[in-house]
Amino acid sequence: MTDAIVARGLVKKYKDVTALDGVDLVVPTGSVLGLLGPNGAGKTTTVRILTTLLRPDAGSAEVAGVDVLARPSAVRRKIGLSGQYAAVDEYLTGYENLEMVGRLYHLGRKRAQARARELLASFRLEDAADRPARTYSGGMRRRLDLAGALVADPPVLFLDEPTTGLDPRGRTDMWDVIQTLAKGGTTVMLTTQYLEEADLLADEIVVIDHGRVIAQGTSDELKRQVGGERLELVVQDATRLARAREVLEPLGVGTPTVDEGRRAFVMPVSGGPEVLSEALRRLEAEQIGLDDVGLRRPTLDDVFLALTGRATQEDENDQLETSGARR
Amino acid sequence: MSALTVLSDANVVAKRNIIKIKRVPDLLVFTTLSPIMFVLLFAYVFGGAISVPGGDADPELYREYLMAGIFAQTVIFGATITGAGLAEDVKKGIIDRFRSLPMAPSAVLTGRTLSDVVNNVLVLIVMSLTGLLVGWRIHTSFWEAAGGYLLLILFAYSISWVFAWIGMLVPSPEVVNNASFIVIFPLTFIANTFVPLESLPGPLRTIAEWNPVSTVTQAARELFGNIPPGTPKPTGWPLQHPELYTSIWVLVFLVVFVPVANAQYRHSTSR
Ligand SMILES: Nc1ncnc2c1ncn2[C@@H]1O[C@H](COP(=O)(O)OP(=O)(O)O)[C@@H](O)[C@H]1O
Ligand SMILES: [Mg+2]
Numbered sequence: 001m002t003d004a005i006v007a008r009g010l011v012k013k014y015k016d017v018t019a020l021d022g023v024d025l026v027v028p029t030g031s032v033l034g035l036l037g038p039n040g041a042g043k044t045t046t047v048r049i050l051t052t053l054l055r056p057d058a059g060s061a062e063v064a065g066v067d068v069l070a071r072p073s074a075v076r077r078k079i080g081l082s083g084q085y086a087a088v089d090e091y092l093t094g095y096e097n098l099e100m101v102g103r104l105y106h107l108g109r110k111r112a113q114a115r116a117r118e119l120l121a122s123f124r125l126e127d128a129a130d131r132p133a134r135t136y137s138g139g140m141r142r143r144l145d146l147a148g149a150l151v152a153d154p155p156v157l158f159l160d161e162p163t164t165g166l167d168p169r170g171r172t173d174m175w176d177v178i179q180t181l182a183k184g185g186t187t188v189m190l191t192t193q194y195l196e197e198a199d200l201l202a203d204e205i206v207v208i209d210h211g212r213v214i215a216q217g218t219s220d221e222l223k224r225q226v227g228g229e230r231l232e233l234v235v236q237d238a239t240r241l242a243r244a245r246e247v248l249e250p251l252g253v254g255t256p257t258v259d260e261g262r263r264a265f266v267m268p269v270s271g272g273p274e275v276l277s278e279a280l281r282r283l284e285a286e287q288i289g290l291d292d293v294g295l296r297r298p299t300l301d302d303v304f305l306a307l308t309g310r311a312t313q314e315d316e317n318d319q320l321e322t323s324g325a326r327r
Numbered sequence: 328m329s330a331l332t333v334l335s336d337a338n339v340v341a342k343r344n345i346i347k348i349k350r351v352p353d354l355l356v357f358t359t360l361s362p363i364m365f366v367l368l369f370a371y372v373f374g375g376a377i378s379v380p381g382g383d384a385d386p387e388l389y390r391e392y393l394m395a396g397i398f399a400q401t402v403i404f405g406a407t408i409t410g411a412g413l414a415e416d417v418k419k420g421i422i423d424r425f426r427s428l429p430m431a432p433s434a435v436l437t438g439r440t441l442s443d444v445v446n447n448v449l450v451l452i453v454m455s456l457t458g459l460l461v462g463w464r465i466h467t468s469f470w471e472a473a474g475g476y477l478l479l480i481l482f483a484y485s486i487s488w489v490f491a492w493i494g495m496l497v498p499s500p501e502v503v504n505n506a507s508f509i510v511i512f513p514l515t516f517i518a519n520t521f522v523p524l525e526s527l528p529g530p531l532r533t534i535a536e537w538n539p540v541s542t543v544t545q546a547a548r549e550l551f552g553n554i555p556p557g558t559p560k561p562t563g564w565p566l567q568h569p570e571l572y573t574s575i576w577v578l579v580f581l582v583v584f585v586p587v588a589n590a591q592y593r594h595s596t597s598r
């Protein structure tokens with residue numbers, strides 16, 4: 001099997017920021033790559049370079065076997081892009097948006113029109129087809145934008161944070177679409193801030209931070225590094241935390257973290273429910289009262305903690321951006 | 328990329344912009360509202376105090392004299408829409424979408440400037456009707472009048488390309504709007520648009536004589552037959568050959584700014 005996307009040593013600097021500091025990537029044809037990283041990691045910059053929108057300061061890349069720097073227009077014929085912010089024309093209707101894109105892919109008028117109708121139907125936008133996109137919800141815009149990327153049935157698809165800012169329904173819809181495309185043999189590179197999403201959709205995950213690849217592998221491989229699920233609990237009395245740690249530590253598969261202020265205890269575990277009930281039994285025996293307890297799946301933060309020994313720095317920004325997008 | 332592809336892609340882009348003119352008619356209303364106010368102000372408030380070159384202050388003669396100046400100012404402001412429109416497309420990511428498609432790169436700006444011509448034609452129709460209402464008339468042949476309109480449109484088209492470059496350079500439509508107002512407003516006033524040049528003090532008068540806004544106005548005035556009888560021959564080479572001098576500016580603007588704007592489109596990035 002050949003590789004649909006190959007990037008070697010991509011570097012991109014802005015005045016005082018190094019957005020990419022030597023990124024290498026390989027995506028085999030027909031597979032899905034999840035590019036995972038916090039805000040500012042360099043995900044968008046990578047996508048923009050691979051889709052010919054931005055020239056790197058150093059490095060090279062090939063998409064669908066074509067050199068991105070040497071033959072950008074040949075690359076554009078083989079790719080579809082749905083950027084981080086939906087690039088739909090608000091004044092055009094959904095139909096007009098897609099027809100325009102089809103004409104600009106040089107499908108010809110008839111074919112462009114038929115394709116527009118077809119895509120509107122498969123993205124559940126038929127009812128809104130003849131309304132200006134200004135009236136669309138965030139999820140509908142996102143779907144229209146993705147439909148635009150699919151007009152010419154491109155063999156390689158780039159999706160930059162396709163679910164950021166969507167409500168849960170919109171998110172699962174988008175997941176379905178991406179899974180269908182992947183099954184149909186399209187090579188997909190998607191970026192995300194959520195491990196859960198990369199886990200569900202991607203064959204292979206590349207984790208980047210500060211413009212560098214810090215880990216890569218299948219989701220299972222990564223999770224093994226991170227340690228799968230977490231047991232998380234909040235005790236009623238902070239003075240009992242040390243004792244709780246003593247009795248629980250043998251149940252874990254990694255070092256627990258203890259937060260005195262929040263009276264919280266977090267520990268990587270494997271074995272899920274059995275570990276949970278054993279933990280509860282032990283705490284009961286010690287008569288340590290709980291305010292909260294549960295198992296949770298690892299988040300990007302846990303991956304980061306495990307890989308770099310520090311939490312993602314951009315947490316506050318993340319939250320600001322998400323709430324901004326929901327407005 | 329063949330010339331045919333460029334044209335057909337430009338046509339697709341232009342069509343998209345024209346749909347916007349149709350869906351957001353406020354845009355057209357606002358580009359014509361202020362010149363209509365200008366017509367009324369100058370025709371009925373200041374007009375009585377401004378004497379046209381040929382004679383004394385005659386409000387009727389002045390209204391005929393005024394319209395070519397209004398046309399020139401209006402189409403020039405119409406041309407600035409190119410810049411604001413492109414800056415908005417950059418900001419909204421539409422330009423990124425275009426740049427990721429296998430279309431002819433030059434089609435984006437070509438389509439934009441062409442649709443702004445359509446906008447300016449509509450604007451000229453509205454302003455001509457306004458002119459007719461206040462007593463302006465064309466006194467020449469059909470072909471001369473057509474020549475006058477054509478020159479106005481061509482002049483605005485060449486300025487559109489200057490603004491295409493600015494629109495790709497400056498990342499916000501508001502900045503483009505404010506900047507163009509600051510530059511264009513004095514340019515259209517230090518000219519013969521509203522008052523005869525004879526009334527301007529020395530150095531300003533020289534600037535005005537070489538200002539292409541003056542010559543395009545002068546050309547339109549001549550071609551519409553709106554020069555009051557008995558007007559002395561204008562001073563300065565540009566105003567004596569207004570069609571030629573204006574055409575030179577049109578060519579210079581196009582030769583310089585078509586490539587410069589397109590290069591900026593290819594190399595600039597939105598964020
Ligand atoms: N046009 C730009 N000018 C200056 N800095 C930029 C520009 N684009 C991106 N950056 C910086 O490069 C880094 C990577 O950005 P980006 O690729 O957008 O990250 P991500 O998509 O992972 O959030 C960030 O620090 C960002 O601030
Ligand atoms: Mg991004």
